[in-house]
Amino acid sequence: MLAAMSFRFGQMVLVMFGISVVAFLIFFATPGADPSARIAGRNASQETLVQVRHDFGLDRPLPVQYGLMMNRLFVSRDLTSFVNRGQRVIPAVTAAIPVTLSLVGGAAVLWVLGGLIVGVIAGATRGTFIDRALMILSLIGVSIPVFWLGEVANLLTQSRWHDTWPFSWVPPLGYIPLTKDPWGWFKALVIPWFTLATLYVGLYGRVLRASLIEMMQEDFIRTARAKGIGERR
Incomplete structure (x- = not known):
């Protein structure tokens, strides 16, 4: 070891x-x-x-x-x-570490969960309308540039629709430390989390779907079906 x-x-x-x-x-x-x-x-x-x-x-x-x-x-x-x-470089990098870890950590949770959900549902419903719709949405998510999606999110949540009830809770742009205000930290990062996770949800979802479809054609799967094991199991 x-x-x-x-x-x-x-x-x-x-x-x-x-x-x-x-x-x-x-x-x-x-x-x-x-x-x-x-x-x-x-x-x-x-x-x-x-x-x-x-x-x-x-x-x-x-x-x-x-x-x-x-x-x-x-x-x-x-x-x-x-x-x-x-x-000075070291203080600037040190100050950016909490912001970067907060952004990447939260987005990673969303894109792993989202990729699992999209991939499993699309693989289980292969060839159906649900599968095609999820793959189209995944392709759109992969194709949208993250910086453009972030600008659109800022335009909607910080400017045009900020005073409407769906986005009135969104705080102004900026980072709120977790130790200072956990709820404010969450509200300030939830939109960036979804913005960054959109690309990877589509990417991981498509890869997982392809892997599941390939695995469902293996011999041990056909043997399990022949023995009467249901599709859900």
Whole structure:
């Protein structure tokens, strides 16, 4: 058990290292990616660019730049944003963690439950009107861009229909901490939960339906039917 956990942990470290290297190369080594130009601002002189590269270590080899960034990120923890000067990265990420976990956690519960319900009902009613209707709705959910659906949800719940009784309970945009107001936390996130879960309910529902239909054609299912076991069981 300990060996397996150590092996998995080593794999996780390697994957995270690979992701960090790829992300670093995308923003620092691809053609046209010059962090010093973003730091110095538009129409900066060459002297300013040279000085900025020297101050931030951007004139050094790429492996050295990567090591310096990792040191500022994990050791000294004083890495600042290259876009918003003076903004520290670690506090910004730490402040966003509760919001992200709240959004993803609630949406995950909805899309797992919704995907199970859609997939099981569609698989059990294969070829019927219910199956076709669920698959059409799932296809629509998969095809709708999440950012567009979020904008429409905000338009309806925060602007046009906010004063109507179906959406009068929706609080203004913003995050309410769970420890401060649990009910307010729930009300502020329920619309984003459904917005984010719409895509994955359709995706997981279609995949589960296909898996159930494939499994219902296996030999052990036909044997169970031949022995008189009902479809519900």
